Amino acid sequence: MLATKQQQADNKMMAISTTDLSLWYGTFQALFDIKLDIKQGIITSMIGPSGCGKSTFLRTMNRINERLDYVRISGKVDVMGQNIFAPEVEILQVRKQVGMVFQRPNPLPISIRDNILFGHNIHSAGKTGKSEEGEIVESALQQVLLWDKVKDRLDHKATALSLEEQQKLCIARLLPVKPSVLLMDEPCSALDPKGTEAVEELLWDLRGKYTILIVTHNMAQARRASEECIFMLMGKVIEHRETGEMFLTPQHQETADYIEGRYG
Amino acid sequence: MFEATRINHKNLSRQNMFRLLLGGMTALLILPVILVLGTLIYKGAPVISFEFLFANPTNGMTAGGIFPALLGTILLVIVALLASVPLGVAAAIYLSEYAPDNWFTRAINIAIINLAGVPSIVHALFGLGAFVIFFRFGTSILAASLTLAIMTLPVVIVATRESLQAVPMAFREACWNMGATRWQTIRRIVLPNAVTGILTGVILEVSRTAGETAPIMFTGAVFFLPFLPQGVFDQTMALSLHLFVVSTQVPEMPEAVPYGVALVLIALVLLMNSVSIALRMYLRGKKKW
Structure with a gap:
């Protein structure tokens, strides 16, 4: 009894906590009994060779995978202590609370301002006043360090920005609805080294306010830009530890091999 | 070398x-x-003169103008559009954005494409049976326009569906991942970006509708009317049928009249097509992704 209470308290500290999470695409099993606890407010990275299930795991966290009707999921996923597969859960709320950033920046083909306000507008009843809108836009863009660059052209099309700016905008547009978790699926792989550096800097800036889970193919990036690291292989979690430790003294042979570039 | x-x-x-x-x-x-x-x-x-365009035919249609036919064609097209555009666009949105990708949806899509291949005289007989007789609209603008609408519906649906599908999937994913419903996604992002293509389809349909003869012959268009139609339940003259009449049915018709009617009809169609092209170029210039 006491133990379960203790466990619950522990779970509350976790942003994401999964138990026996398995996922099938049709007959292909992509995730095997994933048990993971991802701490609140820090940056956790996920590494592993292509097809190991990193992105699938990410896409399960905001339930976007279920759009495909051949996807089957078993197990339990708690986000901020709440089971997201519980019957009373509204999918739209899950997606609002758990924001997603994609590999390829995908700003909407509307103005910079409207991109930022999009999430806010779809989740609010009625109209928002002009001054409040202004504050929302400024605060979101300030948080992603983009305000000074774009404040004079908020009415320009977002698709005309540089890739780095687009990606920052894609992060910024999640913030007005106050998400608790930000999922990032290789957010820098379309960016040049300078853009990558800028986005990594931004991650450290957002750390603490949001729980960030970032999938990356770039091991140097995992090392630079995360506090904990998860190594996945063939749909299973092999290792999950503090990033520095994992890269210095991996506990598993597979992890060591991957980190040293023997496969991947 | x-x-x-x-x-x-x-x-x-x-x-x-x-x-x-x-x-x-x-x-x-x-x-x-x-x-x-x-x-x-x-x-x-x-x-071609002001009188030719805006006067009633006289002298057994060998003199005077073609105004009733010109007006009739415009009316037929407008009523047909009012019926086919909402219906076609709605169906296309459903098929493209909501319907699951299964054999049933694919069968419907194939049926729609086949519908476009049905000869217009078959549509005419269907219109006669369905609208004139069964729904008791009589031979009227309404019956003729609905027949035209049914005939051009596949064009509207296919054009709309294709322009919806030309909107990149990434935009939809971005919306869904922020917790937007399908309808919010369609209303705010997909439709505004597809509207160019939809308009093009609609205007193409207009030009086709304007020239059709068979579907309106039994359902609402007549050889000659001494007065202008007062409502959608009246019969009307139409340019395409008028052209047929003045070319083949009236003895001692001056040779220039049928050519004049044909010229007006073609000018009408070309005018609509060029509006479509201009609109498309204008909207495409504004679009960017």
Whole structure:
């Protein structure tokens, strides 16, 4: 009894906590009994060779995978202590609370301002006043360090920005609805080294306010830009530890091999 | 070292031969268009006048104007659009954005494409049976327009569906991942970006509707009316049928009149098409992704 209470308290500290999470695409099993606890407010990275299930795991966290009707999921996923597969859960709320950033920046083909306000507008009843809108836009863009660059052209099309700016905008547009978790699926792989550096800097800036889970193919990036690291292989979690430790003294042979570039 | 070999010569002469052949075919294709337009303008232009466009026909249609037919065609097109655009666009949105991708949806899509291939005289008989007789609309603008609407519905649906599908999936994913419903995604992002293509489809439909004869012949268009239609339950004259009548049914018709009618009809269609092209260019200039 006491133990379960203790466990619950522990779970509350976790942003994401999964138990026996398995996922099938049709007959292909992509995730095997994933048990993971991802701490609140820090940056956790996920590494592993292509097809190991990193992105699938990410896409399960905001339930976007279920759009495909051949996807089957078993197990339990708690986000901020709440089971997201519980019957009373509204999918739209899950997606609002758990924001997603994609590999390829995908700003909407509307103005910079409207991109930022999009999430806010779809989740609010009625109209928002002009001054409040202004504050929302400024605060979101300030948080992603983009305000000074774009404040004079908020009415320009977002698709005309540089890739780095687009990606920052894609992060910024999640913030007005106050998400608790930000999922990032290789957010820098379309960016040049300078853009990558800028986005990594931004991650450290957002750390603490949001729980960030970032999938990356770039091991140097995992090392630079995360506090904990998860190594996945063939749909299973092999290792999950503090990033520095994992890269210095991996506990598993597979992890060591991957980190040293023997496969991947 | 760099001189042409026999093989080069052979390949080059073959290449020239095909260029000539393909170019010749293209020229052959343009020729009829020029001839048709040229003949119409040459023979029909002399009768075009303010009176020809805006007066009633007189003297057994051999004199006077074609106003009732011109107005009738415009009315038929407008009523047909009012019926087919909402219906077609709604169906296309459902098929493209909501319907699951299964055999049933695919069967519907194939049926729609096949519907576009049904001869217009078959649509005419369907319209006669369904709208004139079963729904008791009588031979009227309403019955004729609905027949035209049914006939052009596939064009609207296919054009709309294709322009919806041309909107990149990434935009939808971005919306869904922020917790937007399908409808919010469609309303705020997909439709605004597809509207160019939808409009193009609609205007193409207009030009086709304007020229059709068979579907309106039994359902609402008549040879001659001494008055203008007062409502959608009245019969009407129409340019396409009028052209048929003045070309074949009226003795001692001055030769220029049928050419004049044809010229007006073609001008109407070309006008609509150029509006479509202009609109598309304008909207495409504003779009960027």
